[in-house]
Amino acid sequence: MQLEDIRNISVIGAGIMGHGIGLTYALGGYRVVLNDTREEILTNAISHIRNELKTFAESGLISQDMIEKTLSRLTTTTDLKEAVKDADFVTEAAIEDVGVKRKIFTDLDIFCPEHSILTSNTSSLVLRDFTSQCKRRDKILITHWFNPPHIVPVVEVVRGEETSDETMELVYALLKKVKKLPVKILKEIPGFVVxxxxxxxxxxxxxxxxxxxxxxxxxxxxxxxxxxxxxxxxxxxxxxxxxxxxxxxxxxxxxxxxxxxxxxxxxxxxxxxxxxxxxxxxxxxxxxxxxxxxxxxxxxxxxxxxxxxxxxxxxxxxx
Ligand SMILES: NC(=O)c1ccc[n+]([C@@H]2O[C@H](COP(=O)([O-])OP(=O)(O)OC[C@H]3O[C@@H](n4cnc5c(N)ncnc54)[C@H](O)[C@@H]3O)[C@@H](O)[C@H]2O)c1
CATH class of the missing domain: 1.10.1040.10 (N-(1-d-carboxylethyl)-l-norvaline Dehydrogenase; domain 2)
Structure with missing residues (x-):
């Protein structure tokens, strides 16, 4: 897959990190589906995103018309299968629970198109803890964002034992395209670098x-x-x-x-x-x-x- 082939992005978990990650990709021009376990969490996430876009516009970082344009690229659903059926790229930002993440990645591997790249925002786990059951392990890595993710520039791109060069380069390019500062972490160790x-x-x-x-x-x-x-x-x-x-x-x-x-x-x-x-x-x-x-x-x-x-x-x- 090439960078131009990425059009649809799904973010699983719309809490503190997930909603800001979704905002960043939508602002970068991507269609973004946010998924979480309850409707009210998703409604809250959209309302946070609206406020944060307003703060961006008030500070001159984006123009006023970008607020509605960005919001129009975001949709939400509590149905994981629906959320990822057209996803070219997925970021998981659900709670830091190895069992929850393992279940999500098992489902993502089944529900996502074959070409989709899967990433996790875990802060303390390593990939083999929750992705060893997946078939597409060459297309999985960690993108570790910092709170607030829509503002802090750096994202650590952490290579797992089985991540391919192609996946690493593509994710790096995607993050650059949405104006983040990706940093390559070449070996997966707890805590990464930051x-x-x-x-x-x-x-x-x-x-x-x-x-x-x-x-x-x-x-x-x-x-x-x-x-x-x-x-x-x-x-x-x-x-x-x-x-x-x-x-x-x-x-x-x-x-x-x-x-x-x-x-x-x-x-x-x-x-x-x-x-x-x-x-x-x-x-x-x-x-x-x-x-x-x-x-x-x-x-x-x-x-x-x-x-x-x-x-x-x-x-x-x-x-
Ligand atoms: N908060 C930070 O400063 C920070 C920084 C970097 C990385 N992280 C990592 O990001 C991830 C998310 O952290 P957060 O701070 O946003 O947590 P959070 O509690 O604010 O959000 C997690 C969300 O995941 C949802 N969730 C739980 N199970 C789910 C499931 N099965 N499917 C979909 N959604 C589900 C919850 O309902 C919640 O909305 C964690 O892995 C955390 O370690 C957090």
């Missing part, structure tokens, strides 16, 4: 917080305004080059001996989770979120975040 690096940072961040080295506000500010600021423009390896590898070698030689190397998440964090302090969704995490915020303002907070991200996107990545 989550391994990010989780390494979280280990030290949680340790500093647990030891009371700085306040949560100051830890966040220190990161946002220093290497966070830098990393939006240059990557970590370029950072090493610009600072000098001898300098960074010396720093690592001294600090590797003292930074956290725990094999379990921090005890203090475990206590927070057990106490139901889960962050925005429970009203308290490292910071407090007022009841108002939670009941009336959750979308407002997400909108504020998205507006900041869109400013960055325009500054750094819009052509």
């Amino acid at each position: 989550n391994r690096i990010q989780t390494g940072m979280f280990r030290e961040v949680w340790s500093l917080w647990q030891q009371g080295i700085a306040s949560p506000e100051d830890i966040d500010l220190a990161v946002k305004g220093s290497f966070g600021f830098r990393l939006a423009a240059i990557g970590p390896l370029e950072t090493c080059d610009l600072g000098g590898l001898d300098l960074w070698y010396g720093i690592a030689d001294r600090l590797f001996k003292v930074i956290d190397d725990a094999h379990q998440p921090s005890e203090a964090l475990k206590k927070k989770v057990e106490a139901g302090e889960l962050g925005l969704k429970s009203g308290k995490g490292f910071f407090d979120y007022s009841v108002d915020y939670f009941t009336k303002g959750q979308d407002e907070r997400v909108k504020t975040r998205d507006n900041k991200f869109i400013q960055l996107l325009k500054l750094l990545y819009s052509q």
Whole structure:
């Protein structure tokens, strides 16, 4: 199959990730079918997509007329067979449950046309966990998007043990066509690249917080305004080059001996989770979120975040 042969895309699971992935492909000109288990979830997904397109238009990323044009390319159904019968390309973004994903991929392998490429947005599983029963394993890989998927530029394209070169190249080209920044992950390892690096940072961040080295506000500010600021423009390896590898070698030689190397998440964090302090969704995490915020303002907070991200996107990545 060639890139031009991809016309119809189906997204299975229309939650936080699935609806944004569907939005991205529809905005890129594809006919998109969204599938989920209940009608109300699909209605919600379309309403989120409408709001997000409005935010795009308000910020000048797209023209006003693209809102209705994009929505007209989206349809929904709770029937998986119906959702994928004409699909050239499928992304599964259902819940992170190996049994659910295995069942979906078993069905996709049967219901999809023979030429369809199947992808999963799993964050923590490897393909053999849920696709070993499929016949078309050369046409299956992981596309790992980041939340919010319609805004964050990078998508990790993760090659499974049996993924063909052709599938890898086609998916890479498709993501470029819808203006994402695909990154090829050549060997499938848990956490891929981004989550391994990010989780390494979280280990030290949680340790500093647990030891009371700085306040949560100051830890966040220190990161946002220093290497966070830098990393939006240059990557970590370029950072090493610009600072000098001898300098960074010396720093690592001294600090590797003292930074956290725990094999379990921090005890203090475990206590927070057990106490139901889960962050925005429970009203308290490292910071407090007022009841108002939670009941009336959750979308407002997400909108504020998205507006900041869109400013960055325009500054750094819009052509
Ligand atoms: N949330 C993130 O930040 C993030 C980032 C990257 C990857 N992911 C991955 O993306 C996937 C989806 O995560 P999410 O955050 O969107 O979850 P979510 O809970 O918001 O959405 C999952 C959706 O899947 C639906 N679903 C469950 N069983 C289904 C089935 N059999 N058929 C169709 N739909 C079904 C649910 O009804 C729900 O709407 C997971 O694999 C997750 O690990 C999430």
